[in-house]
Amino acid sequence: MSTYEYECKQCGKTFEKVTTLADHEKHAKPACPKCGSHDVRQVPAAFQAVTAKKT
Numbered sequence: 531m532s533t534y535e536y537e538c539k540q541c542g543k544t545f546e547k548v549t550t551l552a553d554h555e556k557h558a559k560p561a562c563p564k565c566g567s568h569d570v571r572q573v574p575a576a577f578q579a580v581t582a583k584k585t
């Protein structure tokens with residue numbers, strides 16, 4: 531399983547979703563935990579690396 535980071539286009543919240551590769555290939559988008567919207571985009575891996583350095 532892998533962890534993917536998403537950003538909600540509706541409210542701007544970023545969140546992580548642990549999913550299997552099979553689920554990811556089905557393009558199953560998770561719902562935003564804040565507003566419940568499925569209008570989310572996946573945050574590129576390069577961006578994840580940048581945010582990880584901040585902590």
Ligand SMILES: [Zn+2]
Binds near residue numbers: 538542562564565566
């Ligand atoms: Zn949202």
